[in-house]
Amino acid sequence: AQSVAQPEDQVNVAEGNPLTVKCTYSVSGNPYLFWYVQYPNRGLQFLLKYITGDNLVKGSYGFEAEFNKSQTSFHLKKPSALVSDSALYFCAVRHPSGTYKYIFGTGTRLKVLA
């Protein structure tokens, strides 16, 4: 079965430190990979995506993600965390020959401590 895993329910990081939110996937072929962020009682906001090309993709708010095909991972990173980055982060996958449906990970709550 196809799936997306976010192994950490919560990640705590001190403000100013680098952060990583992990995502691995089990999807056949070469899927499209996305990261979204959700603030309390809000919908999801798009951060970045990997379609093809350079393995390091840059997105909104200083976030970036590294695609690793051999490890089937797409970890979200930021060099210097801000308290305002505290939110719920979702990794999502679409299959190129599929539909518009996403397969979502379970979400990782990021807490940046001042």
Place this chain on the structure above:
Amino acid sequence: GAVVSQHPSRVICKSGTSVKIECRSLDFQATTMFWYRQFPKQSLMLMATSNEGSKATYEQGVEKDKFLINHASLTLSTLTVTSAHPEDSSFYICSASNRGLNTEAFFGQGTRLTVV
């Protein structure tokens, strides 16, 4: 950028009544919209795919008679929770896509439904 607007953001209703939630694509036409349900501290559960001009496609375990979806135009999909019960209380989110599979979907702001 493209915007999806969802209304209302919060609603409280009595058990047994029906509630309608609207999802509008404001600056693009969306032939397909999705409805999700999110439980506290959990991921999004896809409820159904809303198809303009045709019947919605429901995910397994979702009662189509309880969660009525109508996609009458290219910019509006509605989700009606019929005969609401307290266990229907949840956060409901819609999303829309209008371009290729390699483009991101746009999500509404979500609706917090509380059934009392």
